[in-house]
Amino acid sequence: MTQFDAISTANLVPTPELVERLIEEKPRCWSWAAFVSVLFQRWAAVEERKVRQVLGARSPTGPHLNTGHAVKEFVSRHMRDCDDLTKQCHALLADPSFRDAFGAPDDESTADAAGIVRAANRVGDFYVRFLELAEECQRCSVPEQYTEFMDDCTRWMNLPLHDFGEFLNDVLMAFEELQRRVALGERYIRLDPVSLPMTTDDQLIWSIMDRLRAIN
Template identity: 30%
Template structure:
């Protein structure tokens, strides 16, 4: 059998001596050790607090910018209502439906140049393109939006109300529901981003101010009609997304998630409704406004502004985390 060596007494004494030296150093410099540890803790705490303060500052700046943008948007809308003689400029947005004239008269100076009005039929659209009255470009765009939205009125109302059909026979599990809802919210965000890029493309506004060799009035009616239809194609995508959400069949315990999801997916549709209504109000006011104008009329910025409720979005994600979290035994 092989022999196994064991440490001698000298080795043991050396080890004990070294330990005593280390212990003595620790005792002697204990406050230095404690101070270094405390300093490291303070530095770490400062880094964490600084990072959180920076995150809070960026969040506050973002919220302030959003509030400022909303104030500017509302101010421009108020200016536009005043310019077109909308009663809401005086009595407020929720006081009543928009009316024709806050001055008590719809009369306008006589003018030989015709002014565009909204077209309700294809024949009227063709007449707009053929006759080219004042403001025909904007009237053509708004008319197509309204004609495309009109057949969807019942479906849009269901979305606004959060109406759901009778549930299907199969019920989604928590994991399936979470995956489906996250996918739909992501699809909504992606569609909104695509719409934003589409409307910000140079060719979008160029359709209204094309070179003179395209049309004597400087606009391309085919391009205007094309972009109007494409804007409404995005609208129908968002509506179908809302309907898919409201068609999900899941246990009653998840009803709050589905209700919040439906509310969030209806937000872009509400923005569309506001945009189309505002645009149509401007076109209806043209016969009252343009005869008095001696030059370009500034009615403010009229855009399709889609805002996302971040609080609602966060609440949905928290609930999805809750229902998919592993249960403790």
């Protein structure tokens, strides 16, 4: 096959309306193009907030936690929520129904457009909630002796935001590989499973846990 025989494939699109058109027209790779497009649209919609969150300083405009007990309850709840979100996101991406939504490897006509968009939006919802949890940590007001502790908690809550950026890069690379292989004429293509990477900072988390236990 020469370069002039290459098969055209779907590309990412920047708006929900163009996703709908993509689904209607169904060019090659449309299913993954729709998934990645929705993900990037959801990511782009809150990118300014994410940048402010990651690069900004503490801005105690949220609730005031007056006591050590209130600080402990707040941090414990947010860490549980973050852990639950991570598990839910992993479960979604590992569920066979997620892969099934993209149809058979050699027959994209069997893909479920509504299921693909729904899955992408669910992942987008997880990302927005990760961001909200981190913002809540950064905005809460605490007694002076807990300021450094809350700064560390905010650093911990920011980690999933970085992980999600890595996930987007992984998904984009997988999509580009799919485009390349389809353009070369391959028909039976099964992509490797996508998963949310997890950044671990053992020193940070154990420091947070030790200080949590020390709060009466």
